[in-house]
Amino acid sequence: MIKEQIKQEIDKCIDAETKHTIAYIQKCYDLLLPYIKDKYENSRYIIQFSIQQFERIPIISCAAQFKMAIDNLHIISNLFSSSEPDWLDYINIEWNHKEIRFLLEKIKSLLPKESFGNKLYTEVANNLTEDERRKYVGFILDSTHRNGLKTRWNKDIIENTTLNCIVLYSICKKDYQMNLFLSFYYNLLDRINSSSEHQLARDIAENLLMIGYNENLQAESYYGACRCYTAAHNPIAGLLYLNIALNNLAIRRQPIPQQFAFDILWQVLKIMRELQMPQEECISFVTTEFEKLNCDEYKKLSFYHTTLSLRVASIDKSAPSKIFDFLNENRELIFKNIKHSAMPWLTLLHGIHEIFPALNFPGLQLYENTLKAAVEEDDNEMLLNLYENKKLVSHLKELLVKLNSTREHDDYSKDNQTALILAKRVLSQAVQEENPSNYIIAMQPKTDFTFVLPSNTQTGMYQKVNIEDVDGKEYKLSYQEIEKLEFLLQMDNSDAAMWIGKGDDSFYNMILLQDMYRFDTLKNLNEINLKDIQQNTIGQLRYSKEDKKNNASIYCKSKYDLKAEGEFLYKILENCFLPIPKVAARIFFMKDLEISHFPHQLFVDNRNNLFVGECMPTANVISTELFLKTNFKEPLHKDFSKAFWIPADSGELTFQVILSKLEETFQRYKIDIHRESSPITSLHSDLNIICAHGANNISETEWFYANEKPLIETNSIIGKGKLLILLVCHSGTITQSFQDNAMHTIIKRYIQMGYSSVIAPMWSLATDIIPKWLSTFLKYMEAEDYVVDAVFKANMQVKDEFIAPSAWACLHLFGNPYLQICDKPRIEILEKGKN
Structure with a gap:
């Protein structure tokens, strides 16, 4: 019943005026919050459905939910505490590797062969002394801190850290250190996401929700889910989880520890960054509340780094100078924390190059060189290679393999964000090198793989994610070899296939005809506003055999009138031409997401300056994978x-x-x-x-x-x-x-x-x-x-x-x-x- 009620409220938003939609979305929350209040099973039943419904109206739901989040933040900000975390004395203990090896063997004997992240294994903590528990916690935190220098974790690190998370739950529960456990869990979710294991991150966040209901920590667990989904480029889900967390905190009316208060404020900035929505009033309010917390210098760097990256993502032209000023003012602080600061700041500086390519800031280059020298190459290779355009095909294939673990279509279209960035680079390189195999690989994420993505919806309570350490140099797609692809496409001899893709700075196409490939740069498509044409020309097309001008009577159009309409349309679209092979009898298109909206029959055939749709049979076969499948x-x-x-x-x-x-x-x-x-x-x-x-x-x-x-x-x-x-x-x-x-x-x-x-x-x-x-x-x-x-x-x-x-x-x-x-x-x- 509740699903139908929520869907009805979203249905009302479709044709409603904006001022009414906020009330409909608030009604969804009014239905949702009491339903999920006490039972995890209810949350499991309704939350993902609600996210899907909100995604039907993305702009409206983001705006309404963000306003709700800021309103909730105003309500609870007076609960923020500036006291340092209460676990600092607890973890202030020395340990050595011999002790840890002994404890590891002891803990392994206490855990069942198959252990679950949401289960509390009390026998682990009960069979360790207090010193042993504290030392093992110290070992976990120190190891994770060192691994935090790596942006991408391999299979061993991920599996060992998630196993330690199970142990940490048992120990922190016994020693009343659940705030420490939660802080660790949030950082774990960040690193699993940065390792492109997005499905695993969602599963771990779901474990935390189960723990939250068991421990009466719903606010903290929903915040964790918010952090997970936002890092996986899903701000709509992130906002829903955040508002549930903030609502719980407002009802609870208990002091909010400094670390958690910082996390909440930091997360609001991250959501704004994901939405590319730099609301100055909100940034000012969040910054004021952050300053009241008196956080340590590392948190200060993290907070202001995110504030500045928000401005870069929003293409704020003042961002480069603000970053330069901040780096100059906080040089000593950054260099003092350079090991952990280097990669985030280096990424931010490369973001400036991407978004403001014409910018010339010699001073930033000095910082860039210093930061790069401090970055450890081990497990940061993908990002460093991306900045230098190295091994791109290999890394793209690694990401495509990791995407195989994504279960839901809606999640896949967000999990592929990094793959799309790489695919643009690969596409441009493939054209330069005239490499059809790499062009085909790049087009997989760029033509919407969800058309053919197998349905893998989770049916039981648990479903294991298969983590793979992939060597992209060794991995091959089944149809990557061109001879295999030609056979699997099974096109008639005179038929042409055309892949149209957007590279770094241009549209390109690759044509396959009679076992021959050809590449072209479509400069003409770069020079026109395709979205404007779609909205103001194609979207307005409507055939009518009658016409009426001003106060004149209705009259039937002549053949001359109708022909003139076609000529007028052609004049608007004449630059949307494609290089069609002279001998092509039919042509089948596979189009990049960025040009998918353009009707393939209205491309212009450069052989005769006619619309392609009147010259030969055409089809939008969507993607290589769908063509093969059909x-x-x-x-x-x-x-x-x-x-x-x-x-x-x-x-x-x-x-x-x-x-x-x-x-x-x-x-x-x-x-x-x-x-x-x-x-x-x-x-x-x-x-x-x-x-x-x-x-x-x-x-x-x-x-x-x-x-x-x-x-x-x-x-x-x-x-x-x-x-x-x-x-x-x-x-x-x-x-x-x-x-x-x-x-x-x-x-x-x-x-x-x-x-x-x-x-x-x-x-x-x-x-x-x-x-x-x-x-x-x-x-x-x-x-x-x-x-x-x-x-x-x-x-x-x-x-x-x-x-x-x-x-x-x-x-x-x-x-x-x-x-x-x-x-x-x-x-x-x-x-x-x-x-």
Whole structure:
């Protein structure tokens, strides 16, 4: 019930005015907080669902939740204590390696063979003396402090530290040092995330939540989850966890220790950095509260480093000079703590180079050289190599392997952040070196791997993450070898595949045709504002055979008028040209996230200065991985089943007109008709055709409309199938969100469900074209044409009558271009044909 209630509140936000949305989000919290108050199981049930709902409205939910966090911070700031941590005397004890080896053997004998991070093993602490316990804690903290110099931990360090965390829980519980335990846990989460083991970090944060409920430390454990998710580039989740923590602290009304108060203030800055939202009033308030804590000098460096990095991430032009001034004013302090400060400050200085490439600050170079000399190369190699453009392909492959552990699609599109940074560099290098193998590797994270990411949702309470130490030089993707890739793509001899990717500073493309590769730099795409074109031109396209100017009467457009519309559109898009090979008969696109929104049929063919969509059959196959996957899918068989859904019972006249014009097509091709707005069962035919209205935000809402009312539960309408046609306005649009690295499109839902091919309009679909388009398309599909050819022929039939690109270019093909009536999957047929 609570899931439905929260979803309803988020649904209200979709079309609401901004001033009302805050109340709806507050209502979600009003439902959530009492529900999770006492039971971890309730938290496990509802929190991830709530995060997914908030991610549907990312800008609204971030703004509202951040305001709530600052309001909560004002409420609890008077509880902050400036007293130093109470565990300092506890850990002030010497130990030696001989003692620790003895204790290790003793502790191993006390732990079960399979131990869990959320379990309290009292027998461990009970069988150690107080001195032994303190010495072992000292050993854990000292070892972790030394390992803190490494930005990336290997498998041994991670496994040993997580095991020590289990021991630390037992000891700290017995010795009333849970604040020490929590502080250690937070630092552990940071380092696991910086090691790109994001799924493991989330699992460890979940362990902490279980401990929090067992120990009545919900605020502290939810803060830990906030820290984990923010470090994994998920500020929406981070804000939800932070607000739950702050709400608990406000209710508890107990003094908040200095260390925890610092952590909270520091985390607010990190969230602002992740959101790239430097609110001066908030920064001032947080800084004032930090100064009241009288923290040690290392915390001071950490706090102000984050404040300055927030300004760099937000492209604040004053940031470089402010950093230079801070370094000059705090030189002695930085050099005194240089071992642990070197890597963070070096990273910040390299961030300046990335964001302000034209900047010339000779003084910063002196600091950069000093910091670099202090950094230990061991386990900092990836970042150092990134700064110097070394071994990039090897490191990218390491990250791609680590991403295999991510379970959820929504998490993957945030976990891939570092991989995307590397992929840009690799892409540029691959073009310079004309290396198709490396280009393909770079495109994996850049074309949204979540379309094909296997579902690995955790079903039980525990699921182990497989940690791997990967040597990128030795690792190869299954299709990295070009000969294998050519075979697996199984393209017809005259067909071309084009990968369009964004490198460091330019768009590039790689073309495969007849076993030959070619690379190009697409300077023309760098010189135009693609987002502006999408918003103000393509997003506004709408075919209409009638027009009305000022106070004149309505008149029907002539062929000259419609042709002029096409010429006007071409003039706007003429710089969106691509180098198409002269002998290409068809072309299939795999596009970078940064250009995924552009309709592939409206690229301009440089051979003839016409739109590509009117020159040859085209398809957006999304990614290399999806192209390969669909070649193994079952084809359509003779007499394949067909179904058509239209919400005619809504009473809208438009749908009745469409039905009447399609009656002959329905009869000829034996199509089952479904007229209910809420069908009893979802459509499960081989070919499912959906006809309804869609808004220009359908990529976010995934709603259909009938008679001006939203049909929200669209997942109950469309079941499984092989080919899907969405006669729904804007349903082919692809958008991006600031809060992840993914394509947002309703198409993805159906590709993930198993559809091989999806056809959908990338702007407003004119109902006039539907009868001609659909009857032509079905005619050629029944004649055993490829789906890509059937779409092209149907579009050209529409062009003959309706002329304007807003009509004929509207319906685009996504996914498998080679779907057709056949006996066996394509890969099997062609493999046998070659034997």
